[in-house]
Amino acid sequence: MTKTVTVAWQPETAGKTPVYQQLVAYCLREVRVGNWLAGDRLPSQRQLAAQLGLNRSTVHAAMAELQALGVVQTAHGGGTRVTAASWSTLLAASPDWRDWVAAGEFTANQPLIQTINQREPTVPIRLSTGELGPDLLPKQRVQAAMIQAANHMTTLNYLPARGSLALREALVERLHRWGITTTPDNVLITSGSLQALQLITAGLLEPGATVYTAPASYLRSLRVLEAVQAKWVPVPVDGEGLAYWHIPQTTGAQLLYTVPTFANPLGTVTSVQRRRDLLDFAQRRRLPIIEDSAYQNLWLAERPPEPLKAHDRHGNVLYLGTVSKDLAPGLRVGWLVGPSAVVARLADIKMQMDYGASSLSQMTLTALFRAPDFDAAQTTLRNRLRERRDAALAALTAELTGLATWNRPTGGFYIWVQLPAQVELNRLFQAALQAGVLINPGTVYGTTERALRLSYAYATPADFRQGVRVLARLIQDQLR
Structure with a gap:
């Protein structure tokens, strides 16, 4: 499954080896051990430079050398990707893990689910998470x-x-x-x-x-x-x-x-x-x-x-x-x-x-x-969830009236929000993610409806309100 790789590395600025060569060596190592597979996308040169605290020219020099070695290729609009040829270049004596990864019994998660799982720990407002918030x-x-x-x-x-x-x-x-x-x-x-x-x-x-x-x-x-x-x-x-x-x-x-x-x-x-x-x-x-x-x-x-x-x-x-x-x-x-x-x-x-x-x-x-207090604690939890449900419904009424419709849940965690047919869900998902809000599009659950599953159990009422405010703006942008 194609992914954008994570660069978990920092240069040794005081070392004798030029920084661009350090970056080349790091990328070669990640490909060699099978952490980066053919087709995987590298972060943009601008992103790498900002993350690593380097000049764009240094990153460009490293990518140019990797491309000359046949390890990566750059396509217009497609970013920089690990090439299939990198395996024959670097791994002549090693197993081709691409074949092994593709041969396992388990099918890879939906790409959207993979993105949600990867980004959940870092996104500020999580309207998708199906679990109790830390404070509950x-x-x-x-x-x-x-x-x-x-x-x-x-x-x-x-x-x-x-x-x-x-x-x-x-x-x-x-x-x-x-x-x-x-x-x-x-x-x-x-x-x-x-x-x-x-x-x-x-x-x-x-x-x-x-x-x-x-x-x-x-x-x-x-x-x-x-x-x-x-x-x-x-x-x-x-x-x-x-x-x-x-x-x-x-x-x-x-x-x-x-x-x-x-x-x-x-x-x-x-x-x-x-x-x-x-x-x-x-x-x-x-x-x-x-x-x-x-x-x-x-x-x-x-x-x-x-x-x-x-x-x-x-x-x-x-x-x-x-x-x-x-x-x-x-x-x-x-x-x-x-x-x-x-x-x-x-x-x-x-x-x-x-x-x-x-x-x-x-x-x-x-x-x-x-x-002895187990049942009483369950009652307290239900009361607190009811408060969150009510706050979430109030936020939806204030921010999404005229833009969406939704149910009033009598239990559980979720509100099913139905959107106008003109709204493109993947575009909404990506825009919300860029704005620091994580949502679950209805397509994740096999439906063709233009819908979102929002959870009021994890985010605080204040965060839920702010997240819905962001969604309202993004939905309005698509409807203009």
Whole structure:
């Protein structure tokens, strides 16, 4: 995948070697070890000169020598890029890592997702980030739980394949509050719910499987199912949830992925009746369902309906959960609830992948779940998120009225903002990034709508307001 390389180097101005030759040597080394691949773009000479504190003439001399060596080439409007010939020039005795990089099982992320992931740590205003802001994270509670876990620690060895029994027992108790009756043997602890999707892909899906999901879906932002060449089929969504009756009667491997409670990115909630009808339909069709409950605990008005899994009597539903949205993403703990045979199969694969999730994280989460103030802390978090949601809606009303429309989420993190057809999303994304604002275009989630997914969970209300003000100006520029 072509990228703009990072130049992590500074010249030795007091050294005996001329600075331009130092820069040439650095670039050759990065190509030689495979950090820079054929087709990768170098920063412009102006950017390099500013970053390295050098004269433009020094950078120009270095690029001219690299071009003479056949390592880079410069095209009008295309910048300076590493050439394919550089591999034969520099790596006659080394493996061609281009072929190896292209041969791996995992498909590279969407270029837009790669840019978002790379720029998130540095962009001042992050309206795209799907996690709690630093000021909302329960740092003191997690620290206390870690101390408690350390004081009661009996082992730091590997845990059972399914995960900590104590944590699975605590989860069984908490899931019972949502109407889910299960046992520890039906629970698999994972390194976040994303790993559960990876395990399902590796252990249950055959090549070419059909995956049904909403037209705009978090799953479409991932490439995890590309490993099995999954076929995506969108299912329409109405005011009650997925219009499941549009799923055709077909043969072959197929499954449904759904986020019935505060869907990512649309924020929708599937009604009680639609949940029951969907489950009945799935049972008649013997259609497996992956139910992602990532935002289930984050209601801002009334508690949402029970999950599909609460009414699953035939083992159709694989239920995914995580603490990444309502507690601490850094713990990297999630879970899957399903038939024991499925859990055993996926546990075996997980042991082959990483030999189990972090023991310390599992012990910490067990202590958090069993803390007497856990539910009160969740209530406090919901109250603070409600305040942020209200502030975000007020900012949108003040800045984007007449320029866009949006929903009013009743939970979760996200507001789905729909823009006029004249707005070019990639241009808006790039312009916002240049202005220090990071957004998630709707195209990331597989939709053709002119839309943005904005998160009110990470940015402070003041930053959210400033970010939306920037977006308003950029949208107006495109509409002129």
